[in-house]
Structure formats: C-alpha cells, structure tokens
Amino acid sequence: MSRNVIVGAFVLLGIAALFAIVLVLQNVGPQGRYKVAVQFKSASGIHRGALVYESGVNVGVVDEVKLQPDDFTVEVILAVNNSVDIPRDAQFIIQAPLTGDATLEIVPKRRDIGRAGGEGGATRPAVALLPREILPRDEQPIGTNPATLSDLLQEGQGQVQQLGTLLADLQKREPKLLDTFQSALSNANDIAITTNAQTQKLAKRLDALENTLSLAIDTGSSNIVDITRRMDTVVAQNGSKIGTLLDQFNLAAHTLNDTADQIHDLAKNPQLRQNLLDTTRGIADTAQTFAGIAGDLRKVTNNAQTQAQLRDTIANFDAASQKANSLLGEIGGRSAVYGVDAGATPAPGGSPVPPVSGAMQPAPNGSGGAPNPENLPLVLKSKLATIAHSLIALQIRVGELDQEAAGTDRSPLLTRDRGPQTDVNATLLPTGSTSLLVGANDIGSANTTTWNVAALEKIGRGLHVGGGVIYSRLGELASYNPGGGAFGLEERLYDPRHPTLDGYATLRLAKGLNLFGGERDVTHTGRRTDFGLQLNF
Numbered sequence: 001m002s003r004n005v006i007v008g009a010f011v012l013l014g015i016a017a018l019f020a021i022v023l024v025l026q027n028v029g030p031q032g033r034y035k036v037a038v039q040f041k042s043a044s045g046i047h048r049g050a051l052v053y054e055s056g057v058n059v060g061v062v063d064e065v066k067l068q069p070d071d072f073t074v075e076v077i078l079a080v081n082n083s084v085d086i087p088r089d090a091q092f093i094i095q096a097p098l099t100g101d102a103t104l105e106i107v108p109k110r111r112d113i114g115r116a117g118g119e120g121g122a123t124r125p126a127v128a129l130l131p132r133e134i135l136p137r138d139e140q141p142i143g144t145n146p147a148t149l150s151d152l153l154q155e156g157q158g159q160v161q162q163l164g165t166l167l168a169d170l171q172k173r174e175p176k177l178l179d180t181f182q183s184a185l186s187n188a189n190d191i192a193i194t195t196n197a198q199t200q201k202l203a204k205r206l207d208a209l210e211n212t213l214s215l216a217i218d219t220g221s222s223n224i225v226d227i228t229r230r231m232d233t234v235v236a237q238n239g240s241k242i243g244t245l246l247d248q249f250n251l252a253a254h255t256l257n258d259t260a261d262q263i264h265d266l267a268k269n270p271q272l273r274q275n276l277l278d279t280t281r282g283i284a285d286t287a288q289t290f291a292g293i294a295g296d297l298r299k300v301t302n303n304a305q306t307q308a309q310l311r312d313t314i315a316n317f318d319a320a321s322q323k324a325n326s327l328l329g330e331i332g333g334r335s336a337v338y339g340v341d342a343g344a345t346p347a348p349g350g351s352p353v354p355p356v357s358g359a360m361q362p363a364p365n366g367s368g369g370a371p372n373p374e375n376l377p378l379v380l381k382s383k384l385a386t387i388a389h390s391l392i393a394l395q396i397r398v399g400e401l402d403q404e405a406a407g408t409d410r411s412p413l414l415t416r417d418r419g420p421q422t423d424v425n426a427t428l429l430p431t432g433s434t435s436l437l438v439g440a441n442d443i444g445s446a447n448t449t450t451w452n453v454a455a456l457e458k459i460g461r462g463l464h465v466g467g468g469v470i471y472s473r474l475g476e477l478a479s480y481n482p483g484g485g486a487f488g489l490e491e492r493l494y495d496p497r498h499p500t501l502d503g504y505a506t507l508r509l510a511k512g513l514n515l516f517g518g519e520r521d522v523t524h525t526g527r528r529t530d531f532g533l534q535l536n537f
Contacts, residue, residue, distance in 0.1 A: 033060055033079040034132040038092045038104075040074045040143040045102035046094050052078050054106040059084040062104060068137075076143065077134065078104065086130040092143035104143075198403070209400050209420050213533050216398065220535075393430035395439075397423040397516065399532025410526025411500040413471050415448050420532070425452060433458045441471060462488075470494035481506070490518075499523070504530070512536045 040046075043065055052060040060080040067074055080086065087108045096102040111127070130141065400419035404410065425439030439452040454468030454477060462482035470477055475494025481487075486508040493501050504518030517531040 032082045034082060035063060035134055036078050036080060036086065036130060036132070037134045037137075037140045038076050038078065038143045039137070039140050040076055040092075040094065040145060042145050043074045043076070044094045044145050045096045046076060046104060047102070050101060050103055052080065052104045052106065054084060054086065054090075055108060059106070075137070075140070076104070080132075088128040088130045088141075090130070090141070092141060094143065094145055096146050205400060205418070209398070209532065212420055213398055217535075390431055391429065393427040394537040395423075395425045395427070396535040396537075397421075397425075397532060398535075399423075399516065399530050401520065402529040404526065404528060409524050410528075411495065411498050411521045411524065413448075413450065413473070413495065413500065414521055414526060414528060417442075417445070417448065421445075427456070435464075437466070437468075437477075471500075473500075488514075502530075506534060 046062060046065060048062055048065060050062040051058055052062060060078055062076060063079040064077040065074060066077070086106060089109045091107040091109075093105045093107060094102060095105050134140075398420055400421070401414075401417075403418060404414075404416050421442045422444060423439065423441045424443060425437060428436040428438070435456045435458075437452060437454045437456055441450045441452065442448045450472040452468075452470055454466050454470060454475075456464045456466035456477075458464050462485075463478070463480050465476070465478040467474075467476035469475070470492050471494050473495040475492060477490070477492045479488065479490040481489075488506040490504040490506070491502065493499065500520075501522045502518065502520050503522055504516055506514045506516045508514050512535060514534040514536065515531075516534045517529070519527050520530050521527045
C-alpha cells in the first residue's frame with residue numbers, strides 16, 4: 001500500500017471522528033438539544049433562530065417553521081436544551097412585541113410548591129412531561145397566538161355594536177320607564193296622603209271615643225252619687241216603712257227556709273252535689289247577712305212590736321241558716337240544727353228582749369252596743385252591696401273597630417260599622433263554681449244587636465269555661481284572670497256555619513276600669529282590631 005493511500009485513510013478517519021465528536025456534544029452533552037413540534041394557527045412573526053423561554057429562562061431556539069399545506073396551519077419545531085423538561089400541560093405562547101424580535105414562551109401550569117420530605121412537609125406530585133421527540137401531528141401540543149390589533153378592533157367592534165343595541169333598546173324603553181317611575185312616585189305620594197288622612201281620622205275617632213267614655217263615666221258617677229243621696233233621703237224620710245221592709249225580710253226568710261227544704265230533697269242527686277254545696281253556702285251566707293241587718297234594725301228601733309217582728313225574722317233566718325248548715329252536713333258540710341242535731345244552739349228570740357228606751361249610742365270603745373241610727377243607711381248599703389256582688393256582676397264595654405279592608409272574607413256578624421259599640425253583660429252568681437252569663441252586644445243598633453246566654457264553669461284559679469249562645473250563635477268562651485290580677489285573657493268561638501274566633505287581652509287601669517284590646521274573627525282575612533274601655537260593677 002502506498003504512503004498516499006495511508007495518509008488519505010487517516011485523514012478520512014480523523015474527519016469522521018471529528019463529526020462524531022461534534023454530534024455527541026450536540027445531542028448528549030450539556031449543550032445538546034432535543035426537538036419538539038408545536039402547532040400554531042399563525043406564525044405571527046416567529047422565525048428560525050428565535051429564542052425560546054420557559055418561565056422566563058432561555059431554554060432553546062426555534063429550529064424550523066413549516067406551513068402545513070392541508071389546513072394552512074404552522075408547525076414550529078423547537079430545539080430545547082437537554083437539561084430542560086417541558087410539562088405536557090404547558091402552554092406555548094408567541095410573544096410578538098411592537099418593537100424587537102418575536103419570542104416563544106413556554107408557560108407551565110401553576111402548581112403548589114411543597115417541600116420534599118421533612119416533618120410536616122408535602123411531597124411534590126409527579127408531573128407528566130412532554131416526550132423529547134417530534135410527535136405525530138394529532139398528538140402535538142397546540143400553541144397560542146398573541147392577540148393582534150385587528151383581533152382587538154374586531155372584538156371592540158362587536159362590543160360597540162352590543163353597546164349600540166343596548167342604547168337603542170334603552171332609548172326605546174325610556175318613555176315607559178319614565179312613566180313607570182312617575183307612576184311609582186304618584187302612588188307613594190297618594191299613599192302618604194291617604195296615611196296622613198287615616199291617621200287624622202283615627203285621631204278624631206279616638207278623641208270622640210275618649211269624650212264619649214268621659215261623658216259616660218261622668219254620668220255614671222253623678223248617677224251613683226244621686227242614687228246614694230236618694231237612698232239616704234228615702235231611709236231618713238221613710239222610717240215608717242221599716243215595718244214593711246221587716247215583713248219583706250220575714251217573707252224572704254220563709255222563702256229561704258222553703259228553698260233549703262227543696263234543696264235538701266235534691267241533695268240526693270250526686271251530679272248536683274258540688275253545685276248544691278256552693279248554692280247552700282251562698283244561702284247560708286245570705287241568711288246570716290239578712291239576720292245581721294235585722295239585728296241592726298232591732299237595735300235602733302224602740303217599738304216593742306217591731307222588735308218582736310225582728311225577733312221572729314231573725315229566728316226564721318237562723319232556722320234557714322241552720323237548715324242550710326244541716327244540708328251542708330249531708331253533702332259535705334257540718335250540721336247544727338237545734339232540736340235535731342246534738343249540741344246545736346237554740347234559736348235566738350226564745351227569751352223576751354227587754355224594751356229599749358231612749359236613743360242608743362255606740363259603746364265608748366267602739367267595739368259593741370247598738371249602732372248609731374244616723375249610720376244605719378251606710379251599714380245597710382254596705383251589706384246590700386255585699387249581697388249584690390255575690391249575686392250579680394255587671395260588665396260594660398265601649399269599644400271601636402278598625403277600618404274594614406276591601407275584598408276580604410269576613411264573618412257575617414262583622415259589619416262595616418266601626419263604632420263606638422257598647423256591650424253589656426251580666427254574670428249571675430259570679431263567685432260560684434257555676435254561673436250564668438246574659439247580655440247584649442252593639443246596643444243601640446237595630447240590625448246588628450246580638451245576644452249572649454251562656455253557662456260558665458270555674459275549673460281552676462281564675463279560669464272559667466262555658467258555652468251557649470254567643471253573638472246570637474252557638475259557641476263557647478273562656479276567660480283567664482288569676483286572682484283578679486291586672487292582666488287577663490279571653491277567647492270566644494262561635495257561629496258553626498262561619499266559625500269565628502275572637503281573642504282579647506285586658507289591662508286593669510283602676511278599680512273597676514280596664515283597658516281591653518284584641519282581634520275579631522282572627523282566622524280570616526277580614527279580621528279587625530277591637531279596642532276600648534271596660535267597666536266592671
């Protein structure tokens with residue numbers, strides 16, 4: 001082999017080795033690069049040799065820009081440093097500033113930064129990387145082109161068109177909107193005017209109601225004073241009629257005695273036991289009260305015949321009282337009838353009473369003796385008032401309803417009349433376990449006056465329930481006022497065809513004077529507020 005051939009072979013081997021070294025340094029060493037392909041809608045100024053950045057760090061260059069002939073998209077091939085990885089979900093964005101060269105920005109998806117290992121530290125999750133090769137076209141990542149001025153103008157033109165449409169629609173609706181606002185302002189003004197007028201009207205009605213109640217109270221007070229004066233005059237000027245009054249007392253004593261006998265016969269009925277017990281106690285108390293009145297009259301009279309009549313009257317009353325006590329003994333009380341029960345005291349009046357001469361005065365110490373004749377009317381009035389309060393209780397209500405709402409479902413008993421309305425009710429035997437309520441509602445109105453007749457039963461402290469005729473309809477009622485306190489409650493349910501429920505609350509202002517308020521027909525839309533004053537006698 002010649003020398004020239006050997007030299008040529010060594011030269012060729014050296015060149016091949018040099019190319020091999022360069023190829024290894026470019027693809028394997030620290031400065032080597034690998035290629036990836038990205039699809040873009042438009043190159044937008046990108047060219048071969050343009051810089052590639054990942055998170056702001058230069059990681060390579062654009063190696064080639066190729067136009068796809070089928071859909072006229074652009075395939076950009078990047079040469080990326082071997083020391084850099086690209087996440088599969090990273091974004092590829094072309095940055096094309098107004099001045100300067102265009103670049104390609106790789107933006108990885110934002111992830112939470114954690115510390116690997118360590119106490120309480122978080123382990124960094126694994127990230128899918130883009131393969132270091134040119135993938136088939138349908139698997140290549142899609143890049144994002146920057147917004148061009150024409151795109152901005154086109155989008156802005158669309159927004160301007162929408163704004164123009166909105167302004168045209170607003171201009172078209174403007175008269176109707178202004179009319180609506182004007183109507184709302186007019187309605188608000190009308191509501192304010194109506195409210196003011198109704199407030200003034202309500203104030204006038206309250207003033208009228210106050211004047212009416214004041215006049216009623218003044219009239220009632222003057223009537224009570226006049227009745228008291230007339231009673232004093234009658235008692236003073238009609239001393240001769242005391243005998244007649246004593247005869248009436250005597251007749252009442254006989255009547256009470258007969259009543260006790262009749263009740264004694266009825267006492268065998270166990271259903272009437274409790275009612276008879278209460279009634280008998282009332283008779284016994286009444287008989288003792290009448291006996292006390294007769295005894296006071298006997299002490300102030302000087303007529304022997306009158307004193308004899310009084311002795312008989314007292315004896316009859318005492319007999320009635322003792323028969324009542326005997327009846328109480330049979331139905332739960334204690335018997336003490338003289339001549340029948342062992343240990344019973346004799347009836348008073350069995351021994352003659354010495355005649356009384358001269359005017360009798362009270363004992364000096366005020367604890368005994370005959371009462372002063374001048375004070376006899378007051379004593380009689382006090383005892384008669386005690387009897388009256390145990391027999392009957394009177395209630396007067398003067399109230400007013402609020403205005404009826406239009407188009408509401410209301411009870412036929414509720415008319416458009418607002419009042420003032422006056423209700424009067426009387427309770428017979430109010431302190432007994434069973435009592436009777438009678439009265440009238442809205443007195444003075446020919447078409448709306450209704451009636452109440454109901455039986456009441458006391459079932460607890462301050463609690464009464466009963467039923468009967470309420471507002472001229474079948475119904476029931478209940479009231480609660482513990483111990484006669486300052487506050488009470490009352491309800492009424494009546495009219496089976498149109499069930500109506502009324503609820504009231506009372507507040508005591510003074511003795512015998514209460515303020516009441518509540519709702520009529522609570523369960524329907526036509527309910528109306530009722531308020532006013534209540535007088536109890």
